[in-house]
Amino acid sequence: MNQTFGPVRLFETPDNPLPQGIVAGTVTTRDRVALRFALIPSRLPATRGTVILLQGRNEAIEKYFETIDDLTALGYMVATFDWRGQGGSARLLKRSRLGHVTSFAAYAEDLEAVFREVVLPDCRGPFVILAHSMGGAVAMLAAPRLLNRVERIVCAAPLISLPESGPDPRRLLAGTTAMRWMGLGRVPMPSPARAKGPPSIATSFLTGDERRLRRNTALVETAPQLFVGHPTAAWLRAATATMRHLDDSDVIAGLQVPTLFVTAGADRVVSSTAAERLAWRMRSGHSITLPGARHELMQEADRHRAPFLAAFDAFAGGALPLE
DSSP: OEEEEOOOOOOOBTTBOOOTTOEEEEEEOTTOOEEEEEEEOOSSSSOOOEEEEEOOTTOOGGGGHHHHHHHHHTTOEEEEEOOTTSTTSOOSSTTOOOBOOSOHHHHHHHHHHHIIIIIHHHSOSSEEEEEETHHHHHHHHHHHHHTTTOSEEEEESOOSSOOTTSOOHHHHHHHHHHHHHTTOTTSBOOOSSOOOSSOOTTTOSSOOOHHHHHHHHHHHHHOGGGOOOSBBHHHHHHHHHHHHHTTOHHHHHTOOSOEEEEEETTOSSSOHHHHHHHHHHSSSEEEEEETTOOSOGGGSOHHHHHHHHHHHHHHHHTTSOOO
16 A cells, blocks of 8 residues: 555635645555545644544545534644545546445445555544544444554444434345345445435435535535445445444444444434444443434534534543643
8 A cells, every 4th residue: 555645636615615734645545446535734733633534425525624624723633535436536436426335344444544554654643533424334343443543433423224214224235235146236226315306405414504505515516526426236235234233242342442423313314313222332332412403413503513513522632632
């Protein structure tokens, strides 16, 4: 593996400027997938350590510029990257905008590559993980390897299971497994939870904040190449297999990194109940719920977003003192 800095393009819009001091580069995983990453220094004279920011499905570094600014203003350094198959990282299916991966273990390899080749040599310790949605599932999958390497994990609306109103994950796993064995793993599938029609506050499953919804819509219009469409059958199989894995008692016994799950009270994309139950079953798990919040807590209205950032800082900041 190797990592190089620039020239790697980051996209900004008038309402979403580049964070101060940001630098970008690429790192190559063991299986030869090029990932785009970014590093952003603390904006205080001192540095508390590094937040490793993990995105959800179909997101990109640019979507988190505001959150990065908030974290660096608190004295954290931030390291973040695009998962394989999305953002500015290499696509796994050529000439396709489908979201595709055959196993979430591949995402865990992305995290390992960035941690070893970028975070350890170039970032100030100690380290904490801040993960959203799919990133939370990957963080939990990788948690046994992260023990004694990261101090805390904070998961915002993690993908532990699908919402109770959605399809049964067990049936979805069986069906998509059969499709993969029949050679249909690359067939596009409807997202399990997806609002219909153009983005609007009335229909959005993701945020109730008008300004941030417009900002993210403008980002998609400015740089559509960063984003993907429907997941493939293989991606859904990988996701539901991970859900089943994280429901295993022996697996849960190995999750020992202190972890906080922050769930959204009005989440229609993932199951808040499943995340709360996993926290209860873990030896070092904790959970809180933000009533009325929708799925993307870091893109939500200030009345939800500010308490989330405060909870993150209270839980993670104790392990990353300002020095």
